[in-house]
Amino acid sequence: MVSDTRPAASEPAAPGARPGRAGPARAGRTVARRAWGAGLRRTLTFWRRSIQARVVVSTVVLSALIVAVVGWLLLRQTRDGLVDQRVDTAVAEAASETEDARTRLTAVLGTDTDAADQQKDLAAPIIQRGESRGYVVILAAPQTGDGVGGATYTPGLDRSSVPAALARRFAEPGAPPAWTFTTIRREIDGVRTAEPGIVVGSQLTLPADSRTYTLYLLFPMEEEQKTLALVTRALLTAGALLLVLVAGVGWVVTRQVVTPIRMARQVAERLAAGRLQERLLVRGEDDLARLAMSFNQMATNLQRQIRQLEELSRVQRRFTSDVSHELRTPLTTVRMAGDVLHDARAAFDPVTARAAELLQTELDRFETLLVDLLEISRFDAGVVVLDVEDLDLAEVARRTAHAYQTLADQRSVRLVVEAPEAPETPCVAEADGRRIERIVRNLVTNAIDHAGPGTPERPATVVIRVGADADATAISVRDFGVGLAPGEAAMVFNRFWRADPARARTTGGTGLGLAIALEDATLHGGWLQAWGRTGQGALFRLTLPRYVRGPLRRSPLPLVPDDVTEPVA
Structure with missing residues (x-):
């Protein structure tokens, strides 16, 4: 019995609202996204297919990492060297100024009891020398608990340039000289400036009031900063040029290796397309040349084997076709005789009648086989x-x-x-x-x-x-x-x-x-x-x-039945 199961046709969908038109801005964004997506796909395709690009990019990235590490180490060593040298110079000069100040204080008459004048007289020559030597001066009186006390200092200097931590260090008499980094803030001709520097402090005792004052010498590090910036620019420029050179060298070197490989790929594609006479051009005696020779030898052997197989296949197809055609005539004669015997089987004895029936059955099968062989030979000959x-x-x-x-x-x-x-x-x-x-x-x-x-x-x-x-x-x-x-x-x-x-x-x-x-x-x-x-x-x-030899990407019906559960790998 035949059971014809016909699903009912689906009802047409109800008409919906007409879609609105996208505005120019949305259309522009859509076009931009599509263009960006297409460009990204082309870039990824080029990246996947080009070994030369991957080698060059990998080489440049690794070289950039190496240059960055080496440059950072050089900059750090340069900075440490400049800072150490500047600190040593500043400490030595501050010690010299402090020693000179103490010598001058020793020569002061004991009858001088005006501490303010004595403070100004002590600071004036130091400030004057600082203007010519490039440092600034603060001579601070003892602290009153709220920062630096009364002080004599270089005009325009902001006294907050002395860090509070260093000022607290000299709050008590007898503290040894000390230094630290700071930011020197000044006002010159109405323009406020701030630059890195070193402040060195030491204590002095004025004979006028026998109190301990603190002498701060602030040494700017503008020259060291300029030197470090110059070295940084030089390293960046040299690193960029080095990366460009590495990229160029990598491109040239990989091209020498990739070009023969691309030629081999092209020749292999031509061989696969049936152009068996294609060969690689051999130049030199290096590894690539030997590879080309081996490839050519392989192609020659494949060409010989393929021609032999084609000849054997041609002989086989011709043999099948000839035998099939030649068998049709005797098969027709045997078929006629078999039909006569089959029609007259009622007059035969049972054994002969059965033989006539078997002969008719096998003749039908033999005729079907002969038709199939002829059809196969037509497929093999490409004449369908x-x-x-x-x-x-x-x-x-x-x-x-x-x-x-x-x-x-x-x-x-x-x-x-x-x-x-x-x-x-x-x-x-x-x-x-x-x-x-x-x-x-x-x-x-x-x-x-x-x-x-x-x-x-x-x-x-x-x-x-x-x-x-x-x-x-x-x-x-x-x-x-x-x-x-x-x-x-x-x-x-x-x-x-x-x-x-x-x-x-x-x-x-x-x-x-x-x-x-x-x-x-x-x-x-x-x-x-x-x-x-x-x-x-x-x-x-x-x-x-839908159309003969049209594109075919998927089938409307599943290959694995719905009632079968595939085993999990």
Whole structure:
């Protein structure tokens, strides 16, 4: 019995609101995003395909890291050297000024009791020398607890240039000389400036009031800062030039290696396209030259082997074609004699009559085999021509199921056709109707043979499904019989291959049906694929493009049935 399952056509979608037009700004952003995406894809493609670009970029990146580390070390050493030298100079000069101040204080008369005048007299020559030597001076009186006390200092100098931590260090008499880094703030001609510097402090005792004063000498580090900036610019410039040179050298070196490889790729592509006479140009005696010689030798050997195989294949095809044609004449004669014997078998004894029936059966199978051999020889010779028409696969499935209903009933097999009726996407494709129907007939008869023995009460089932989408149409045939062992799905289309040679076939196959079906599907630019699991049956799927040899990316029907769970790897 044939069961035709036809899903109802889907209702047309309700008309929706007309989409609004995107504004110029949105359209501009969309175009920009698409352009950016296309540029990114081209960049990634170039990166994946160009070993030369990857080598050069990797070399430049690694060189940049090395240059950065080396430059940082050099800058650090230069900075430390400049700072240490400046500190030593500042400390020595501050010690000299302090010693000179103490010498002058020792020579002061004991009758001088004006501490303010004595402080100014002491600071004035130091300030004057500082203006010529490039440092500034603060002579601070003892602190009162809220910072630096009364002080005599270089005009324009901000007394906050002395760090509070250093001032607290000299809060008590008897503190040893000390220094620290600071920021020297000054106001010159109404312009405030701030520059890094070193402040050195030491204590002095004025005879006028016998109190301890602190002498701060602040030495700017502007010259060292300029020197360090100059060294930094020089290192950056040298590093940039070095990276450019490394990139150039890397490009040249990799080009010397990559160019022969690209030539080898081009020659290999030409060889793959059938231009077997292509060879690489050999220059020199280095490793690349030896590689080119080995490649040429390999190409020569391949050319010789391919020509031998082509000659053998040509001889084989000619032999098959000649034998097939030559057998037609004697087969016709034997067929006529067999028909006579078969028609007269009623007058024979039972043994002779049975022999006549067996002869007729084997003649039918031999004739089918001869037709298949002739068809295979035409495929091998490349003389097959398609008679293209608009073909409805749903109708092909129904006709095939109806034609083989009697055979299915004999095997107690139920044929089920699942084809959409009046679908939104018709199951129509440009195809050679005779060849497609031959494929479907072959798949259906194979499914009936392998569906397993059924009973009238519980018949075996063969499901024929038809599907379509915008780009392709497909038809699948599923049985629930013995199935295919692992690896047999790829071998089932080989010529004269059978999953079980001992199996008795109802239709008397020749072993060439699936091979011819695969050639027919390939001729249309389609796919013929098989799936099977032991004990779970098998499924064969034919997928055709809407147009002959049109683009085919996916099939509308699944290859693995929905009721089967694939094992997790």
